[in-house]
Amino acid sequence: MKRIAIYNAKPDMVIAKEIYGRNGRLLLNKGTVLTQKWIDKLYMYGVPTVYIEPDTILHEPAAKEQNSGSGGGVMTGRYCREDLPDIIPHTIREEAERVVREIMQDIKTGSLLKTETAREVVEKIIDQLIKNRHIAGKLADIRILDDYTFSHSVNVCIFAVSTGIFMGYSKIRLRELGIGALLHDVGKMKIPESILQKCGPLSEKEFEQIKTHTVLGYQILRDAPGITPNAARIALQHHECYNGSGYPYGLDNKGIHEYSKIVAIADVYDALTADRVYKNAILPYEAMEIVIASGGYQFDPRITRLFVEHCEIYPVGSTVKLNTGEHGIITDVNRALPTRPTVKIIKDAQGNEIDNGAEINLMEKPTVFVNKIISFRRMHCL
Numbered sequence: 001m002k003r004i005a006i007y008n009a010k011p012d013m014v015i016a017k018e019i020y021g022r023n024g025r026l027l028l029n030k031g032t033v034l035t036q037k038w039i040d041k042l043y044m045y046g047v048p049t050v051y052i053e054p055d056t057i058l059h060e061p062a063a064k065e066q067n068s069g070s071g072g073g074v075m076t077g078r079y080c081r082e083d084l085p086d087i088i089p090h091t092i093r094e095e096a097e098r099v100v101r102e103i104m105q106d107i108k109t110g111s112l113l114k115t116e117t118a119r120e121v122v123e124k125i126i127d128q129l130i131k132n133r134h135i136a137g138k139l140a141d142i143r144i145l146d147d148y149t150f151s152h153s154v155n156v157c158i159f160a161v162s163t164g165i166f167m168g169y170s171k172i173r174l175r176e177l178g179i180g181a182l183l184h185d186v187g188k189m190k191i192p193e194s195i196l197q198k199c200g201p202l203s204e205k206e207f208e209q210i211k212t213h214t215v216l217g218y219q220i221l222r223d224a225p226g227i228t229p230n231a232a233r234i235a236l237q238h239h240e241c242y243n244g245s246g247y248p249y250g251l252d253n254k255g256i257h258e259y260s261k262i263v264a265i266a267d268v269y270d271a272l273t274a275d276r277v278y279k280n281a282i283l284p285y286e287a288m289e290i291v292i293a294s295g296g297y298q299f300d301p302r303i304t305r306l307f308v309e310h311c312e313i314y315p316v317g318s319t320v321k322l323n324t325g326e327h328g329i330i331t332d333v334n335r336a337l338p339t340r341p342t343v344k345i346i347k348d349a350q351g352n353e354i355d356n357g358a359e360i361n362l363m364e365k366p367t368v369f370v371n372k373i374i375s376f377r378r379m380h381c382l
């Protein structure tokens with residue numbers, strides 16, 4: 001089977017692995033033949049990638065590159081069939097989820113934590129991310145949908161280690177960061193399920209109880225074999241905020257360890273883009289806007305900038321609608337501020353198609369912004 005980005009999915013491709021929504025709800029069965037309607041729905045559900053039977057992927061003639069400068073392209077009517085390499089093979093992801101599940105089970109039953117298994121799988125994740133660092137920058141493609149509790153932990157670990165790599169961390173530090181990130185929410189095993197899974201708003205008392213998962217998680221990890229103090233501290237501090245408004249202790253920038261600052265961003269970004277019992281997922285670019293807006297308040301601005309720079313939220317070739325009413329195609333992504341890409345106009349505000357429309361760099365037009373993504377599917381190449 002081959003994993004491809006949802007924007008590269010086409011009707012008649014056959015699903016090679018079941019696609020689940022949140023809460024284990026099956027969205028599409030293995031063997032389903034994709035239709036345009038399903039592709040649109042999966043996109044709306046925020047499913048970033050799908051596994052496809054390789055022999056159902058039509059390989060159209062490769063589009064010719066003519067403009068290497070912009071890194072993007074304009075429409076020629078051909079589709080760019082970029083297969084998405086698995087940054088983390090699904091076998092490693094499944095192993096990581098199993099490890100988290102077993103450790104959380106051990107916490108519930110009071111057994112000795114098998115932290116060695118966590119160390120081993122984190123090593124594998126680090127090796128994969130280092131090996132694939134040329135593609136690991138596309139953070140938006142990393143997260144997958146599965147059972148929330150475990151897949152969230154794995155997603156946060158992958159986001160955090162990727163950020164650590166961008167920051168030039170040594171392998172020893174990446175390992176500490178990765179283990180702490182993978183186990184950042186273990187304290188939740190001590191919180192009643194009825195509160196964790198509650199659909200409606202939490203009462204003040206319930207919220208206070210949820211907050212204790214930080215201290216409880218720290219107490220569990222502090223005493224566990226093979227977990228360093230800095231890795232354990234991630235469980236304690238991942239809800240602390242740069243400006244001191246977080247919990248449990250209201251620490252500010254100076255008091256929060258750098259690992260915890262990284263995990264705080266990864267945790268919020270993945271939670272925002274996840275479809276949970278109490279909320280629907282928001283799109284990656286909306287989540288990124290929230291993360292950017294929180295830099296300097298909730299998050300460390302330097303780490304926020306790094307995280308944002310490595311997250312490709314509008315893939316080149318996406319069709320978008322601007323607040324001016326015009327439609328355009330993303331032709332270039334601004335690494336420093338991915339929410340302000342370059343857009344080639346293809347329709348005016350009245351919906352009339354335009355040949356050779358203007359190319360607008362949104363960095364230079366502060367009053368113009370992307371209002372809506374029309375399509376992630378068609379990758380237009382030069």
Ligand SMILES: [Fe+2]
Pocket residue numbers: 184185213238239
């Ligand atoms: Fe948490």
